Amino acid sequence: MHRVLLTNDDGIHSAPFKALWKALIDKGFNVSAVVPEREMSAAGKGITLHKPLRIWRIPTKVGTYRIAHLVSGTPGDTVTVALRYLLEDKPEAVLSGINVGDNMTVDNIFTSGTIAAAIQAALMGFKSAAFSVEIPQSEEPRPADKFRSHALIAAEIAEWMLENGLPEGVDLLNVNFPFKISDDTPVRLTKLAKVKFENYVLERVDPRGKPYYWLGSNPIAVSEEMRGTDYYALTVEKAISITPIGLNFISPLEERRADRERIVEKMSDLISVISNLVVSLR
Amino acid sequence: MHRVLLTNDDGIHSAPFKALWKALIDKGFNVSAVVPEREMSAAGKGITLHKPLRIWRIPTKVGTYRIAHLVSGTPGDTVTVALRYLLEDKPEAVLSGINVGDNMTVDNIFTSGTIAAAIQAALMGFKSAAFSVEIPQSEEPRPADKFRSHALIAAEIAEWMLENGLPEGVDLLNVNFPFKISDDTPVRLTKLAKVKFENYVLERVDPRGKPYYWLGSNPIAVSEEMRGTDYYALTVEKAISITPIGLNFISPLEERRADRERIVEKMSDLISVISNLVVSLR
Numbered sequence: 001m002h003r004v005l006l007t008n009d010d011g012i013h014s015a016p017f018k019a020l021w022k023a024l025i026d027k028g029f030n031v032s033a034v035v036p037e038r039e040m041s042a043a044g045k046g047i048t049l050h051k052p053l054r055i056w057r058i059p060t061k062v063g064t065y066r067i068a069h070l071v072s073g074t075p076g077d078t079v080t081v082a083l084r085y086l087l088e089d090k091p092e093a094v095l096s097g098i099n100v101g102d103n104m105t106v107d108n109i110f111t112s113g114t115i116a117a118a119i120q121a122a123l124m125g126f127k128s129a130a131f132s133v134e135i136p137q138s139e140e141p142r143p144a145d146k147f148r149s150h151a152l153i154a155a156e157i158a159e160w161m162l163e164n165g166l167p168e169g170v171d172l173l174n175v176n177f178p179f180k181i182s183d184d185t186p187v188r189l190t191k192l193a194k195v196k197f198e199n200y201v202l203e204r205v206d207p208r209g210k211p212y213y214w215l216g217s218n219p220i221a222v223s224e225e226m227r228g229t230d231y232y233a234l235t236v237e238k239a240i241s242i243t244p245i246g247l248n249f250i251s252p253l254e255e256r257r258a259d260r261e262r263i264v265e266k267m268s269d270l271i272s273v274i275s276n277l278v279v280s281l282r
Numbered sequence: 283m284h285r286v287l288l289t290n291d292d293g294i295h296s297a298p299f300k301a302l303w304k305a306l307i308d309k310g311f312n313v314s315a316v317v318p319e320r321e322m323s324a325a326g327k328g329i330t331l332h333k334p335l336r337i338w339r340i341p342t343k344v345g346t347y348r349i350a351h352l353v354s355g356t357p358g359d360t361v362t363v364a365l366r367y368l369l370e371d372k373p374e375a376v377l378s379g380i381n382v383g384d385n386m387t388v389d390n391i392f393t394s395g396t397i398a399a400a401i402q403a404a405l406m407g408f409k410s411a412a413f414s415v416e417i418p419q420s421e422e423p424r425p426a427d428k429f430r431s432h433a434l435i436a437a438e439i440a441e442w443m444l445e446n447g448l449p450e451g452v453d454l455l456n457v458n459f460p461f462k463i464s465d466d467t468p469v470r471l472t473k474l475a476k477v478k479f480e481n482y483v484l485e486r487v488d489p490r491g492k493p494y495y496w497l498g499s500n501p502i503a504v505s506e507e508m509r510g511t512d513y514y515a516l517t518v519e520k521a522i523s524i525t526p527i528g529l530n531f532i533s534p535l536e537e538r539r540a541d542r543e544r545i546v547e548k549m550s551d552l553i554s555v556i557s558n559l560v561v562s563l564r
Contacts, residue, residue: 044326044358045392052486052494073497076326076393080497085483106529107405110327110392111358123389123477169534191533195405201367204334212334215355215362228535244534247388251473252451252528252545253510263534 009040009113016098016147023151033068034082045116075117094121097131104230122171129173167266170244186239193231291322291395298380298429305433315350316364327398357399376403379413386512404453411455449548452526468521475513
């Protein structure tokens with residue numbers, strides 16, 4: 001029986017998170033769920049240094065009632081507390097998500113709390129994967145049953161990772177799902193686009209006449225040059241995007257232990273497995 | 283006259299930040315200083331989405347009095363506000379620091395607010411560099427004049443970057459200084475070590491009998507295998523470490539636009555320039 005730590009940055013009530021929890025249990029996984037107490041979207045991989053953390057045990061309905069732990073910190077803190085304190089037996093992998101909203105591009109690798117949890121786990125030597133689903137603005141509220149297909153696929157990716165390992169030079173997988181998945185949804189092995197949004201600053205005036213500012217962002221248009229990236233896969237191909245991440249390579253002076261061809265070859269097996277699963281969905 | 287945006291994650295009162303500001307002015311740079319209102323160490327590259335930001339103009343003594351802008355957000359927010367709202371003329375580069383405390387390793391690339399500001403700038407298309415200085419625990423308080431050498435060297439690195447550009451495939455420089463710099467301090471071109479600390483969780487009990495938890499960390503021993511990394515350079519060689527960062531390469535599927543040899547060759551000029559400057563320090 002596979003043992004995994006499941007976390008996220010949205011907190012315990014997130015519908016796609018609970019769907020993944022359920023799918024992992026249905027696959028026979030032993031799942032420890034440890035999540036931030038509060039929503040921690042866009043928190044990045046911060047660490048809580050200057051204040052102490054609290055931990056709560058919360059019964060949560062996932063089929064039957066099961067215990068989740070809540071940590072009053074960032075997603076990175078949550079992973080550290082789970083792996084260094086709460087879990088007596090080391091899990092085989094750390095899974096983060098499924099996040100409400102996509103997490104693509106280099107920019108988001110540094111900003112997303114969902115990915116931060118997976119990076120924290122990878123830096124501590126664990127296999128890890130981050131899962132996110134694009135949510136159209138029209139799709140609110142979000143009942144858990146909408147995410148059954150996403151959760152099934154995420155659980156299959158986790159199982160593949162546990163049984164096959166990750167190619168040398170790959171530390172984690174970053175997976176993005178389109179909201180609508182059907183039997184003709186493509187599955188793509190991708191690299192990261194650099195940015196998805198252009199930021200702007202919006203000035204307003206408060207009731208006392210003092211200015212304040214909102215950060216806003218406009219999506220950048222997708223171009224044919226972006227083919228092969230996560231952003232292109234989701235936006236143009238309406239595909240499931242699986243992006244291998246190699247943390248060390250951010251140093252361009254790092255030896256290229258991992259050549260692209262070898263990684264593509266090993267990962268192409270995962271792409272086949274998931275493509276077959278998608279075709280069988282109904 | 284070179285125009286730069288200067289920021290940090292320690293706020294306006296930081297001694298090594300003010301030393302760098304002064305050194306840039308002395309070199310004839312036109313400096314816009316925009317910093318987070320509060321200390322934002324270990325905040326990572328978070329974005330403030332759910333609350334508005336405020337901006338203040340504060341006269342600050344740097345030789346004569348000069349205006350700094352303070353932003354009530356993260357270091358990444360601060361850079362966005364400066365580049366998209368405050369600065370009418372686009373700066374040629376964004377400089378972050380000098381940070382109080384070193385910022386080394388892949389782990390810290392994701393956690394440091396100082397580096398997050400430089401990454402935000404790089405993602406927005408600006409040349410950038412992050413500067414940090416190791417602070418021994420015995421060295422408190424920290425008068426600004428202790429950082430004159432560090433600031434001179436940082437300003438020289440900034441000038442080199444502006445006049446020579448960064449090699450293709452390098453988005454930013456991450457620079458760490460030892461606290462003590464003398465005319466025999468080596469200068470090293472480095473890659474990132476993976477982690478520097480092993481985290482642990484410390485349990486305490488509050489006056490009401492409820493447990494709470496601190497995150498702590500122990501430094502990992504430096505080994506000969508780490509030669510060539512930033513952590514080895516600072517710890518074993520007591521060197522100034524200059525680490526080129528290539529954000530896209532975190533995708534191992536990314537084409538290797540930048541080969542190591544070409545980057546090393548171009549950067550070796552900077553290493554000579556700074557080595558000569560260090561020898562001339564007294």
